[in-house]
Amino acid sequence: MTSSPWWRDAVVYEIYVRSFADASGDGVGDLQGIRSRLPYLAELGVDAVWLTPFQPSPMADGGYDVADYRDVEPLFGTLADFDALVTDAHAHGLRLIVDIVPNHSSSAHAWFKAALAAAPGSPERDRYIFRDGEKPPNNWTSVFSGPAWTRLPDGQWYLHLFAPEQPDFNWRNPEVHEEFLDVLRFWLDRGVDGFRIDVAMGLYKDAGLADVPPSGEGFMSRSPIWSRPEVHEVYREWRKVLDSYPGDRSAVGEVWTDTPEDLALYVRPDELHQSFNFAWLEAPWSATAFRKIIDDTLAAVTAPTWVLSNHDVIRHVTRYGEGSLDPDAGLARGRAALLAMLALPGSAYLYQGEELGLPEVKDLPAEARQDPIFIRSHGELPGRDGCRVPIPWSGTAAPFGFSPEGGHPWLPQPAGWAALTAEHQEGDPASTLSFYRRALALRRSLRASLPGTVTWLDAPGDALVFSRGELTCAINCGTTPVPLPPHAGLLISSGGPDETTLAPDTAVWLRTAP
Incomplete structure (x- = not known):
């Protein structure tokens, strides 16, 4: 096989x-x-x-x-x-x-710099999407807010579905x-x-x-x-x-x-x-x-x-x-x-x-934010910096082991992250880090034996129960506890261990009943 x-x-x-x-x-x-x-x-x-x-x-x-x-x-x-x-x-x-x-490339890419230095209609410009006209060639808008076209001093427009610094390639070339x-x-x-x-x-x-x-x-x-x-x-x-x-x-x-x-x-x-x-x-x-x-x-x-x-x-x-x-x-x-x-x-x-x-950091100061979505929308959209804050590894204050002592991370880390560092969670069996390690180890031990199909089982309330061979998974998205399906043993729980009921906002892996 x-x-x-x-x-x-x-x-x-x-x-x-x-x-x-x-x-x-x-x-x-x-x-x-x-x-x-x-x-x-x-x-x-x-x-x-x-x-x-x-x-x-x-x-x-x-x-x-x-x-x-x-x-x-x-x-x-x-x-x-x-x-x-x-x-x-x-x-x-x-x-x-x-x-x-x-x-798209950067506008600092050698090809785009050559395109800017060349004349309209040149082979250099044909690597990107340039068009003539007094108005933008169409009504397309940038994913990052604002128009998707920027006009050059020579009158031509170039397409950027994202930021103006990201000109789109012409894949017909x-x-x-x-x-x-x-x-x-x-x-x-x-x-x-x-x-x-x-x-x-x-x-x-x-x-x-x-x-x-x-x-x-x-x-x-x-x-x-x-x-x-x-x-x-x-x-x-x-x-x-x-x-x-x-x-x-x-x-x-x-x-x-x-x-x-x-x-x-x-x-x-x-x-x-x-x-x-x-x-x-x-x-x-x-x-x-x-x-x-x-x-x-x-x-x-x-x-x-x-x-x-x-x-x-x-x-x-x-x-x-x-x-x-x-x-x-x-x-x-x-x-x-x-x-x-x-x-x-x-x-x-x-x-x-x-x-x-780690949660989203929603209170980053405006002067720290760097996402073009925030910049191009003039602050109306928060952008994606909140999920990009540097990882807290250790210690009780910034930079939390992300940088050597005294370093200043490019985005500020919340003081409350002291309780979320990898070092703080390391020895705690109830921590999220310990839970991820257990779940990933268990998946690795089981995956070769599991079929590539899912079988749905009866589930009460706002819960889901499915099996894959010897593994049964149940998740409760509702607001009240529900009974667990018949099983041959509890393998792992995202909450407290319970052999009979599944609490709200909790999932378990069970050994499938024979």
Whole structure:
């Protein structure tokens, strides 16, 4: 019997590089800092690490504005540091996934600088999307607020679906295809195990740049901006490159879609290996919502992914707690949702700090915020800095071991995080860190024996109960305790141990009754 590829049921830990660990003392996380924390990640029990962009960048969008796709941003280290990180990660039994940003470059990229220096209609400008006209070419708006077009002094407009410092590539130009195939090979040759693809559904735009309808639109395949059919040919090209390397190199797409059926188009056998399942991340705290998403996902894709938080959204501990009168509800629900997620077939993605129970930081001062969403909306939108505050590792005051003593993290850490440091939670069996370690160890011991299907069992009230072979998972999203289903033993609980009832905001794993 052949074993399935590693990515199919891996637990992947996302590192937002600027905020994980700072070895240099400048207040910004770096590659040497990550290397120093690899033993922690191995002990946590994850299978792989995903790094957000670490390539040279002016940091107009936290590194998602790449100026050079084949080097390391000096803030984060050097190529030698990256090579050492790959070696050390593999020595700790960890795979390494790197972010690739193909929809747009930085305006500081050599290609865009050449485009600005060249004339309208030149080959240099054809690598990006430039248009003539007295008015913007269409009504498209930036994801980060404001118009999606900026006009140059010579009268031409260029497209940026994000910040003006992030001009969109023209994927109808073969040069762009060749460039990114070469970029993939550059990092694969250095030993990376896979890629996370930023804005994976956005590369192609409607050839005629048609307006968005007045009613607006989502991420549907009929959008003039998103999920154009031509994008699938890009991932067929990329899949051939990945398959030409040994070791099950993989790609996971950041694909926002309106339906699981649209999502499934990206993970056909000759395209991406996986795509993020944002429906799970966006779901309210509801057994009904969870069940529908699980059913829809498993019906649509053969290699599902599950994720509760990432660097772009409000941390789920805070999200789940909103509207509850119980200040501890968010953390309790977050721990319960983790157990439900880890019990499902497929792979799970964790976001740094969720294993410490970190909440969203909502009271960052305006002068500290750096997200272009906050800046471009003139403060009307808070942006994403609140989920990017540097990790608290140790000690009782900032920088909490994130930077060497005396360092000032690039975003301020709340004083209350002293009780959430990894060091503080280390020896406490009731801590969120200890709970994550137990859950991940248990999943690792069981996963090879579990079928890839889910069987629903009767569930009372606002609860869900499902089994996968010898494992039964129950989660109570309601407000009153419910009886546990028949079982042969309690394996783990997100709350207090109870062999007969399931408290509200709690999940358990049970050994399936014979």
